[in-house]
Amino acid sequence: MIRAPELYVTNYHRNFTGVSATIASITREQGKTLDLRLVGVPLPGAPAPITRAEARRLSRTPPPGRACSIWHVRRDPEMVSAIWARDVLKLPIRTVFTSAAQHRHSAVPRWLISKMDAIIATSESAARFFPEVAAVIPHGVDTERYHPAEDRRAAWAGLGYGGEQGVAIIGRIRPEKGTDIFVHAMIRVMETNPGVTALVLGTTKSKNRTFFDTMKAKAADTGLARRILFPGFVGHDALPKILRAISLVVNVARYEPFGVVPLEGMASGTPFVASATGYYRELSAGGITGTIVEPGDVAGTARAVSELLADPARIERMGVAGRELAERRYPIAREAREIGQVYDRLWACER
Numbered sequence: 001m002i003r004a005p006e007l008y009v010t011n012y013h014r015n016f017t018g019v020s021a022t023i024a025s026i027t028r029e030q031g032k033t034l035d036l037r038l039v040g041v042p043l044p045g046a047p048a049p050i051t052r053a054e055a056r057r058l059s060r061t062p063p064p065g066r067a068c069s070i071w072h073v074r075r076d077p078e079m080v081s082a083i084w085a086r087d088v089l090k091l092p093i094r095t096v097f098t099s100a101a102q103h104r105h106s107a108v109p110r111w112l113i114s115k116m117d118a119i120i121a122t123s124e125s126a127a128r129f130f131p132e133v134a135a136v137i138p139h140g141v142d143t144e145r146y147h148p149a150e151d152r153r154a155a156w157a158g159l160g161y162g163g164e165q166g167v168a169i170i171g172r173i174r175p176e177k178g179t180d181i182f183v184h185a186m187i188r189v190m191e192t193n194p195g196v197t198a199l200v201l202g203t204t205k206s207k208n209r210t211f212f213d214t215m216k217a218k219a220a221d222t223g224l225a226r227r228i229l230f231p232g233f234v235g236h237d238a239l240p241k242i243l244r245a246i247s248l249v250v251n252v253a254r255y256e257p258f259g260v261v262p263l264e265g266m267a268s269g270t271p272f273v274a275s276a277t278g279y280y281r282e283l284s285a286g287g288i289t290g291t292i293v294e295p296g297d298v299a300g301t302a303r304a305v306s307e308l309l310a311d312p313a314r315i316e317r318m319g320v321a322g323r324e325l326a327e328r329r330y331p332i333a334r335e336a337r338e339i340g341q342v343y344d345r346l347w348a349c350e351r
Contacts, residue, residue, distance in 0.1 A: 004058045004060075005034075005063060006036065007343070008055050008071045008093075009026075009030070009039065010038075010040055011039070015203075016233075018259070019074055020041075022139050022260060024044055025139075025260075025332060026332065027046045028045050029140075029336040034340070037050050040078075045236060056091065067347065068092040071093050072339075073098075074098050074099075079095070079115070079116065083095070096118045096120065097119050098120045098122065099113070099121055099129075100278075102126050102278070104129055119132070120342060123282070124136055134342045135341070135342050140330045141266070142332045143326055143331055146240050146326075147268060148270075155245035158245070159245055164196070165197070165246075166245060167198050167199070168199040168200075168201055168242060168243075169198075169201065169250050170201045170202060170261045172208075173204040173230075174205070174208040175208075177254075178275060178295070181252045183198075185299075186305070188302035189305050189309070190224060190228075192306065193306065198227065199229050200228065201231060202232075202234070243261075243265050243270055247312075249261060249265040251275070251280070253295070254277070255277055255295075256275070256280070257278060265322070266283065267326040268323075269322065271289060271308065273301060273304045273308070274291075274292060275296075288321045290318070
């Protein structure tokens with residue numbers, strides 16, 4: 001007979017999103033100390049998943065030494081599944097929901113969230129949209145997986161993208177992520193920086209295909225098709241290599257719930273330019289690890305990128321500061337430990 005695990009981590013979304021990336025990262029860390037199962041869609045580096053039906057079957061029996069199992073959910077369909085298992089099937093489980101959203105949820109998600117046994121917010125800004133949260137726990141980063149390069153320029157050259165320096169935006173290609181802000185800003189930057197190559201890394205949904213094509217055409221129309229590149233999705237193994245090789249990561253979203261890419265850049269010794277949304281201002285530590293610009297500000301983004309590229313010594317100083325802050329304040333082990341404290345209170349029948 002298979003033993004019931006302590007923790008079920010759900011991932012029902014078939015596309016790999018920012019939420020998926022954070023689930024994969026924290027699940028890999030939690031698996032070091034907890035008996036857990038991933039439920040739903042596979043994630044890179046995470047344990048092979050079980051089905052929802054298997055999770056419900058295993059949840060009929062509490063894990064050894066526990067009165068219940070915990071289902072940790074992060075999306076609306078996952079909350080529905082957990083509530084059904086707990087309240088309709090009467091399975092001995094408790095539910096935890098993590099939210100990064102910095103806005104008021106619509107009516108149905110608010111009702112679902114109200115049924116959770118514990119809510120974790122990833123920032124104080126996110127916490128303000130709930131009457132009560134169990135904890136505010138920012139996302140962490142795996143500082144072993146993400147680490148600085150011994151020689152940034154050599155690492156960049158080894159990737160084969162061309163140019164002497166790399167700058168990248170990483171995430172879904174769509175207006176909300178500010179892909180157009182990045183492309184237009186880099187066109188300005190490249191007027192005086194002939195050695196810079198820009199990478200637009202991420203996938204595009206069909207509804208944003210026209211937007212994607214417009215960005216590629218803009219690069220081509222300005223004669224920069226070989227310097228503003230669109231390589232597509234960044235795989236699990238490729239991302240750390242890119243982040244420690246580029247000189248800057250630029251995430252200038254119009255809206256971002258949290259945003260872990262600049263944090264991964266910090267752990268990689270790479271500073272960032274990011275918009276004043278999500279958790280970016282906190283990560284910048286007052287300009288020590290990154291530069292903050294206003295959302296939608298093409299000129300401000302271009303200026304910030306140009307100023308940093310013109311001062312390689314400053315890039316290295318900011319990279320060292322970012323690495324130190326990532327190790328001290330944002331290690332993934334800290335995130336797992338603090339989430340575990342929420343679990344412990346639920347297992348002790350505290351609310």
